[in-house]
Amino acid sequence: MSDANRANVFAGSWRLSATRRLWLLTALGSALSGCGRPDPPQAAASREAVVLAVTPYAGAAPAFVAVARGYFEREGLSVTVQHHGSGKEALDAVLAGKADVATVAELPVALAVVKGHPVTILATLSTQSDHAIVGRTDRGIWSADALRGKRIGASVGTSGDFVLDVLLVRSRLSRADVQVVDHKPRDLADALVRGDVDAIVTWEPYVADARRRLGDRAAVFPSEGVYDSSFNLASQRAFALQRGEVVRHLLVALLQAEDLLKHDLAASESIVAQALRKPPEEIHELLSRSRFSLSLEQHLLVVLEDEGRWAMKNRVVDAPRAPNFLDAVYLDGLAAVKPRAVTIIR
Template sequence: MRSRTMQILALLFLLLAVAVAWLWHRNRQPASPAEPLVIAANTEYVGTCAVVAAQTRGYFAAQGLQVKVLPFSSGKASLQAVLDGKADVATVADIPIVFAAMDGLPVKVLATLFRTGKDHGIVGRRDHGVVTPASLKGKRIGVSQGTSGHFTLDVFLNWQRMEGREVTMVNYKPEELGQALQRGEVDAISGWEPFLGATVKQLGDAAVSFSGEQAYESIYNLVALQRFTSQHAAVIPRVLRALAEASAYCERAPQELYGVLPATAHLNRDEVLNAWPNYHFGLELDQSLLLALEDRARWAIRNRLGSSREMPNFLDNMYLEGLVEVRPAAVTVIH
């Protein structure tokens, strides 16, 4: 009996030794290299929260991604980085996607990350005669042409029964608008947060603000070129899974994100938290995006802003496969 017990113990010891040796050998094996990915993003915009959170909280790393985030001051500049081969994907609002499609560029929307209707508007100077929306007539207005700020301004002027030619639009980079208004080079500016809020704070009582809430809903997206979607189809679901987890975190934890996001780190904490319910984070590819792109395209065609006078088929600019794999119920694009 004792002999049999010793045999069993010896066998167990041998199995344990084999298991330990296997684990040691496995741990000595080089880990699979992380997939490199460069994301161009307007890190000064709250709509990039999911990208920043996925990077800082390790959601990208958990998906086997080695991500580098290149900061830009607009989605337009971020998309240009992808077109120039400096980045793999970009965060961008709808207007630059429209111009890219009208130019025949193979831009693909992987997912919408963020929506809000309360971050665009116009800031003017009272001492320059800007008191009411109607008083914008004849004024010099700073704007980043070909962006959502440009679209917002045109729609806002239209509500006042004005045309774009009844004001003088002066083109600036988004981060230059506030300084231009402070220096008095323009009488008003049209753009988005956090630049508008910072300008109002700096001007104090001299500032007057007009909301662009009814003029424009910001639909912020993750995009890539068709070449990337063809060559890295297996990577895209991993990117989207990381961003889905990060979006949920952005939605529920503004108190923790306030000091981390470049877009909010230097703003008043209470104001940021009060505004947070107006921000909607989460991955989707909704039919309403196609309708919005068509609406922006009609604006561009009417104002002769693009190289084409034809309405693109924006369904060609949708990459549905990635989000279908990760979150199929979030894909409502009719195709």
């Protein structure tokens, strides 16, 4: 081969190698540009839309954490948050078709089921002993026995209503011995401070608010050792049956929130303090009273049945017979993501 031919072959080889090198460098640059970055979030248009009704309650902390940390979005959900003053109001939004799921204590669920509503609990988020009667000492209420003949503010149809009867029975009193005045949960402390009622029965953070505002005129009779409430995620049964995959994604996101609550309390307190608009030190106390663990335990079924009987006996709800509360729990969702947490016997 002549020197001229060798030069032409060499030039062609060099041009081909340069083209390959350019392609390789471009591909390498594209690969490196994504290193160390998280995968792009799922497009909003492709996420499953869910409306979540929440309450200003520390027991709902997993929901607040999941929203703030984006855990729902990671699970392919687009969650719209509704704020309600009580779990009963949140559940009413679900029953009215204005929300898909609600954070709610077990009693409003029990009452709804007795009334014939197809409500089901997807998981218990937390359990706590945080209900109490707060009385005014300047009205002679130094002990629970002194409640006889007094006006007691309560939110009828809520767990506070049930706790009132439980604490009255412990003091050998009945509902006939007191005058119950119905108030929304957020209005109870105001009614007590104004003197419209002599005592109130409620839960945290309303107990702490009433105690703080009354100062040394407050006498507090807690439910600890008598009644532990559960705070739950609930929906209509059709939602659970028709959108089972969405339920599982909701629960996975809440499990991530549960993990943060257990292992990074400082971060969790900051999120819940912002959600409840409370100082961090108060949130620390509220969260310390709650036990966060997604579950569906046999004890929940027992409590629902007890509350259903109480509601029927005291004419809180008119119903011809007690329902089957096994229909009020949806087991498949949690069994798929945290099977050992399901202890309800089918």
